Amino acid sequence: MENKEKTTIVLFSGELDKAIAAFIIANGAAAYDHEVTIFFTFWGLNALRKDQKIAVNKGLLEKIFGKMMPRGANKLGLSKMNFGGMGPKMIKHVMKKHNALSLPQLIELAQEQNVKLVACTMTMDLLGLQQEELMDGIHYAGVAAYLGDAADAKVNLFI
Amino acid sequence: MENKEKTTIVLFSGELDKAIAAFIIANGAAAYDHEVTIFFTFWGLNALRKDQKIAVNKGLLEKIFGKMMPRGANKLGLSKMNFGGMGPKMIKHVMKKHNALSLPQLIELAQEQNVKLVACTMTMDLLGLQQEELMDGIHYAGVAAYLGDAADAKVNLFI
Amino acid sequence: MENKEKTTIVLFSGELDKAIAAFIIANGAAAYDHEVTIFFTFWGLNALRKDQKIAVNKGLLEKIFGKMMPRGANKLGLSKMNFGGMGPKMIKHVMKKHNALSLPQLIELAQEQNVKLVACTMTMDLLGLQQEELMDGIHYAGVAAYLGDAADAKVNLFI
Numbered sequence A, B, C: 001m002e003n004k005e006k007t008t009i010v011l012f013s014g015e016l017d018k019a020i021a022a023f024i025i026a027n028g029a030a031a032y033d034h035e036v037t038i039f040f041t042f043w044g045l046n047a048l049r050k051d052q053k054i055a056v057n058k059g060l061l062e063k064i065f066g067k068m069m070p071r072g073a074n075k076l077g078l079s080k081m082n083f084g085g086m087g088p089k090m091i092k093h094v095m096k097k098h099n100a101l102s103l104p105q106l107i108e109l110a111q112e113q114n115v116k117l118v119a120c121t122m123t124m125d126l127l128g129l130q131q132e133e134l135m136d137g138i139h140y141a142g143v144a145a146y147l148g149d150a151a152d153a154k155v156n157l158f159i
Helices: A016-031 A042-048 A060-068 A083-097 A103-112 A121-127 A143-152 B016-031 B042-048 B060-068 B083-097 B103-112 B121-127 B143-152 C016-031 C042-048 C060-068 C083-097 C103-112 C121-127 C143-152
Strands: A006-011 A035-040 A116-120 A139-141 A155-158 B006-011 B035-040 B116-120 B139-141 B155-158 C006-011 C035-040 C116-120 C139-141 C155-158
Touching (some): A006 A016, A006 A042, A006 A143, A016 A035, A016 A083, A016 A103, A016 B143, A035 A143, A042 A116, A042 A121, A060 A121, A060 C083, A083 B060, A083 B121, A103 A116, A116 A143, A121 A139, A121 C083, A139 A143, B006 B016, B016 B035, B016 B083, B016 B103, B016 C042, B035 B042, B042 B121, B083 C121, B116 B121, B116 B143, B121 B139, B155 C143, C006 C042, C006 C143, C035 C042, C042 C116, C116 C121, C139 C143
Parallel strands (some): A006 A035, A006 A155, B006 B035, B035 B116, B116 B139
16 A cells, blocks of 8 residues: 555646646556546646536635636636637547547546545635535645655656 | 666647757757657647648548648747747747757657657547658557556656 | 755746746745755746846847747736736735735745756757846756756656
8 A cells, every 4th residue: 555656747727638638647547556646726726616606705806717717627628729619629529429538527537546636725715716616525735735745756747 | 778767758738849848858868868758649749740741531520630730840839929920930040040959850869869759549539640640650559658657767747 | 965855847838827836836845855946948937037128239039039028027927817917917916915925935935945946058048048137046057957857856847
């Protein structure tokens, strides 16, 4: 148990393609029996948001951030060829056609494989995101916890 | 032979500047006698495309992707200050002026130094890219092969 | 002394949010007594530029690059939701409100903690940036020095 290989990924980016890449690597590493952590920070947190609007108390600026940032894995755009939302539709279409798992399915698989999903509490504060707005079953921690995991890991990626 | 240091790079991004950075690091590591792998996935695959159009059978969506994505190392844009193609011209000009290797030359040098160039077969499927459309002398593999290399490597980067 | 953990970060990106992430990780690792190096390359160099215009001799193209790239940590844009400069203002406002350190303060803290800030001399050449234009107390080196540090480090990130 102690001697498991470790892999950590910082998911900073909020785009569909980068989130898919992060979860494919994470699920692959978990399948290889690595202990895997994904640390969601800045725009990466949007992948963990619930689809529906959650009623929470927020300041004005936090409300604006909340409105403007994509709400959950289904709403993310592409880092390239987004074309106002057409790009993500095309990618989702070809993924379905090739029987590739969608991002929500990849997240579910990661949770089944005990990939530790950690939301960065510092950026949650900054962007005004509250725990009620994020999906269930995730962890909350700061950069110190990330560094603790990363210092023990063989593979550390920033995406 | 067994004890060589290993370095892996995932090239996810399809921009000229990021591809140049990836190949400069890869060639540097190879010069230091590291065993180096670059794993090309998503937009990064475009750096491996042949210049000319290759006649292959594709579905409509795959044809659209093929048309819209840059065809090869000479056609990539910049991640910043692209200015509709002026930016890459400026960068290529200053690189030539300073006798820096161009991206095609960096790729050639990498192949001479036995840097292993691996195209991600899963994203090739998704984007409809076929082996005939990519340059010669590269490998084809999936995320499992990448993780096998990365778990043995000291330096693992995601670009 | 010899046995200190090492962490390296390549800061390639020139955006405020990515620079903040890099410095938060770097400062965290330094607080954990890691030996930390940030290697600034391509657009990442802009975070090290002095605020004011410095009179140096340059060619025309280098002058254009110098004018168009942001001059220092206070001028960087965001990788997402930049909105012509409104986004960075919003982020700086919420950071202040939450008593988070600003980027210039994070850089100062890094220097106090002996995080080694290294400007990539090859990209300085390409972009026409000269030592007089960058902040004091930083190091100058090439990719070979970076690889030397990275091969000894546990955590290596490309941002």
